[in-house]
Amino acid sequence: MNYTLLGSLTSPYVRKIRLLLHGTPYELKVVNYMEEEGNDYLKSINPVNKLPVLIDGEKTILDSRVIFNYLSNKNKWIKLTIDEENILTAIDGAMDSAVNLFMLRRGGLDLNSGNGLVERHKARIPHILDYLTPWVRTLDDKNPAHWNFLTMSLYSLLYWYDFREVGSLKNHQDLKIFLEKFKNAPGVAETTIPT
Ligand SMILES: N[C@@H](CCC(=O)N[C@@H](CS)C(=O)NCC(=O)O)C(=O)O
Known part of the structure; x- marks a missing residue:
């Protein structure tokens, strides 16, 4: 499994990355930031304390738009106009x-x-x-x-x-x-x- 996606089952920001990753092996790790444990964990990974976060080996990528750009560069997708x-x-x-x-x-x-x-x-x-x-x-x-x-x-x-x-x-x-x-x-x- 290459990627881990920190996310939730309801967030629209997370969903668009889940749609993008559909067909690619990844683990979805559900984080509930409304609870103290999940909030502390998310904060320790992402100073902005928001989902989604993508983890690719040693790399941690914050923000859905940046995750898209990261995957786009990595997979050599055509650049957006x-x-x-x-x-x-x-x-x-x-x-x-x-x-x-x-x-x-x-x-x-x-x-x-x-x-x-x-x-x-x-x-x-x-x-x-x-x-x-x-x-x-x-x-x-x-x-x-x-x-x-x-x-x-x-x-x-x-x-x-x-x-x-x-x-x-x-x-x-x-x-x-x-x-x-x-x-x-x-x-x-x-x-x-x-x-
Ligand atoms: N600009 C961020 C926004 C992400 C975002 O707002 N995520 C919401 C979930 S829908 C969140 O984590 N909210 C927690 C908070 O605002 O404390 C992105 O594109 O990833």
Whole structure:
């Protein structure tokens, strides 16, 4: 077994790396940072105290984007264009805001209290989903090249967003169609969030 992935079964950041690693032998080590033991362990590996972390022999790689870059260099995948990098940044921006809103709500914060930072997070997500829509319309689930790190990231985001009821996709029909079309893509069933 070459790789160890520190992760969880629910995180959308972890899921996109699990989708990327689908078909590659690796061990998934589930870390529960909500418990003291898991939190202390994660902190000892990753000063940022976030999942995912990839361990490849002597190397420890922090952050999903850096993990992707590391695997991309190692496997000599075609470099992403700036437009593709921008799409990834947008997906990560929405993921970050969605995860923050979820954690704040879980911590008991009223998300309708008018807090300025919360409002910025709330506004960011639909704006990003609008930005992504023209690209999403070009995607074809019958084209294997279209199941790549960008679409894996988007799938992980949208599935989690809907699953956690952070927001709604009712005004983003193209994104709902994307989720439906790619639900049988490699690794999706194996990485689905347990209920
Ligand atoms: N930029 C990081 C973000 C990862 C992230 O936010 N992970 C969440 C899980 S979904 C986490 O570990 N949160 C713990 C915390 O914020 O303390 C990445 O791309 O890997």
